[in-house]
Structure formats: structure tokens, C-alpha cells
Amino acid sequence: MKRICTILLTLALVALVSSCGGNTGGSETGNPIDTSLRTFMGDLPQNQTSAIKGTNLSCAADAIAAVDSVGTAVSSDVLADCSFEMRLPTGRAYSVILFNGGINTVSFAFVNGTGRLPSPVMYVSAGDLPIDVGNVTIAGGSATVAREPSEQNDRDSDSVADYDDPDDDNDGIIDEEEQNCDLDDFIDDDDEASPCTGAAAAGTPQVLEVRPVNNEGIDEGTESVALDEPVEVRFSCAVDPASVNASTFRVASDQGEIACTYETSDSGEQITCKHESREFAPVARYTATIDGIRCIGSDLLPTVSWSWMTSDGQ
Ligand SMILES: [Ca+2]
Ligand SMILES: [Ca+2]
Numbered sequence: 574m575k576r577i578c579t580i581l582l583t584l585a586l587v588a589l590v591s592s593c594g595g596n597t598g599g600s601e602t603g604n605p606i607d608t609s610l611r612t613f614m615g616d617l618p619q620n621q622t623s624a625i626k627g628t629n630l631s632c633a634a635d636a637i638a639a640v641d642s643v644g645t646a647v648s649s650d651v652l653a654d655c656s657f658e659m660r661l662p663t664g665r666a667y668s669v670i671l672f673n674g675g676i677n678t679v680s681f682a683f684v685n686g687t688g689r690l691p692s693p694v695m696y697v698s699a700g701d702l703p704i705d706v707g708n709v710t711i712a713g714g715s716a717t718v719a720r721e722p723s724e725q726n727d728r729d730s731d732s733v734a735d736y737d738d739p740d741d742d743n744d745g746i747i748d749e750e751e752q753n754c755d756l757d758d759f760i761d762d763d764d765e766a767s768p769c770t771g772a773a774a775a776g777t778p779q780v781l782e783v784r785p786v787n788n789e790g791i792d793e794g795t796e797s798v799a800l801d802e803p804v805e806v807r808f809s810c811a812v813d814p815a816s817v818n819a820s821t822f823r824v825a826s827d828q829g830e831i832a833c834t835y836e837t838s839d840s841g842e843q844i845t846c847k848h849e850s851r852e853f854a855p856v857a858r859y860t861a862t863i864d865g866i867r868c869i870g871s872d873l874l875p876t877v878s879w880s881w882m883t884s885d886g887q
């Protein structure tokens with residue numbers, strides 16, 4: 574099922590690229606620079622093991638796609654020198670995925686600032702220069718970049734790059750407290766597909782970020798969670814470690830529960846379920862449920878659950 578969905582997505586991407594093939598924008602001498610599109614570029618590693626057994630590709634992937642919160646994708650072939658370059662509409666957030674032979678191989682993990690979990694989502698603000706992420710490194714089931722997009726964006730045009738700006742969109746809500754009620758990592762402000770109807774009241778304890786992100790019913794074709802990937806949660810409060818256990822933080826598929834070793838961050842606001850020696854089953858849907866965890870000071874966090882599909886483990 575996963576592969577069929579992936580192929581369908583890829584076909585959609587191919588159709589999109591074909592339909593957009595003639596639109597290269599107008600930046601010739603004398604034309605104003607088109608700030609509604611911005612170049613996103615970088616260099617993939619060479620001679621990585623292909624996701625397709627028996628093939629010997631010279632680049633880590635043969636195509637790249639950027640997908641926004643409603644699933645609209647822009648894709649591009651990776652060039653012979655393993656570089657990539659695409660033009661993305663600005664003022665939007667994207668998850669970025671690499672493909673080999675039409676199969677999604679790995680998702681990017683971006684660092685969008687301090688105090689936040691690595692994110693599959695990057696923002697593309699208007700800007701004069703391309704977003705050039707430099708050399709891409711692929712390890713542990715995700716792709717990381719030499720230069721973060723958040724260092725190259727200034728979403729509110731205050732001359733402080735998003736990476737260092739505590740409130741990227743200058744809406745008065747600091748980045749670490751921006752809400753994302755469907756836990757897909759597109760914050761509510763950027764999420765046109767979000768089912769959320771109202772923000773939780775300020776100061777209400779809540780789950781702010783999770784890894785792997787929620788993609789139940791969101792983006793079936795673009796999921797590839799490594800079998801040993803830890804499950805991380807960032808809360809709006811320091812949690813009481815005594816309230817974290819196998820019944821209040823459950824991770825399970827229809828094949829049974831994963832036994833977690835729970836770790837709490839120094840701030841007390843992040844809890845990680847580690848399970849390296851007890852891997853996820855391949856191509857299975859897992860659901861995590863938070864039910865009964867308390868903030869220090871005893872506020873009970875609301876019950877939330879989210880789910881993801883695991884990779885084929887190849
Ligand atoms: Ca800024
Ligand atoms: Ca920021």
C-alpha cells in the first residue's frame with residue numbers, strides 16, 4: 574500500500590513538473606525580480622546505497638520534492654553532478670523528500686532554531702538570494718543540511734534571520750509556543766489543511782511538537798520512519814517524570830506495544846521514548862498516545878494521539 578501511494582504521489586509530481594515546465598520565471602536583465610518564487614538548491618552526496626536493490630546510482634537520489642501543507646508538490650530531477658535546484662512559491666512551509674526510482678527514500682530534517690526539535694518542515698520566505706543548503710548529509714534515516722534554510726529566511730523582514738529570531742512571524746507568539754494542533758509540524762498559521770478551529774488558551778498545558786510527526790490521513794505517500802527512530806514529544810510545561818510510564822506514553826501498532834526507555838530533557842519539557850534494541854515492525858502504522866502525563870504543579874495534559882508509517886527497513 575505504501576508503495577502504491579508513493580507511486581501515485583510521484584505520478585502527481587511528474588504531472589506537476591510537466592505542466593510547469595515552461596514557467597522559468599522572469600529574472601532577465603530589465604525584468605523585476607520575481608519575489609513570489611525563490612530558488613531552493615543544494616548538493617546531494619554521491620554513491621550512496623540506493624533504495625532499490627541492485628541499482629547503482631551515482632547520487633543519493635534521482636529526484637527531490639517539496640510538499641506544502643495541502644499536499645501541493647514542486648519536484649525536480651537531481652542533476653548529473655548530484656546538485657538540485659527548484660523554484661518554490663514563497664510565504665509557505667514545505668516538507669522536503671528525496672526519491673529514487675519513484676520511491677521515497679528519505680525526508681529532510683531541518684533545524685529551525687534553538688529549543689525546538691529537528692523538523693521535517695522548512696519555511697521559504699521572500700528573499701533576494703537563493704536558499705542554498707550546501708552539502709546534504711544522509712544518515713540515520715534523514716537528510717541534514719550544511720546551511721539551514723532558517724538561517725537564510727527572514728520571515729518578518731526585521732533583519733534577524735528566522736534561526737535567531739524568537740518570533741519568526743512577529744505575531745506575538747514565540748516560535749517555541751506556536752501551536753500545531755494536528756501535530757504534522759506545519760504550525761497552525763501555515764497549515765491550510767489543519768482541522769483546528771481555535772487555538773488553545775494561552776497557558777493551557779499542551780503538546781507542542783512530536784517526532785515522528787503525525788501523518789494519519791495527511792500525506793500517505795511521503796512517510797518513511799526508520800525502524801529505530803525514537804519517539805519524542807515537546808510539551809508546553811516541564812512534566813512530572815513520575816507521571817511518565819508505559820500507560821501514560823504508549824507506542825503501539827496492531828502487532829503490539831513497543832517497550833520504551835523514557836528520557837526527560839534537562840528542561841523537563843521533552844520526553845523521548847527510546848527503543849533501539851526493540852525496533853518498529855517494517856511498513857506498519859504506529860500510534861503514540863499521551864494520556865495521563867502531568868505538568869509539574871499537577872496540571873493534567875490533554876490526551877493526544879498521533880500516528881505514522883514505518884519504512885520497509887531496507
Ligand atoms: Ca526576522
Ligand atoms: Ca526563530
Ligand SMILES: [Ca+2]
Nearest residue numbers: 740742744746
Ligand atoms: Ca510567532
Ligand SMILES: [Ca+2]
Nearest residue numbers: 753757759764
Ligand atoms: Ca499543523
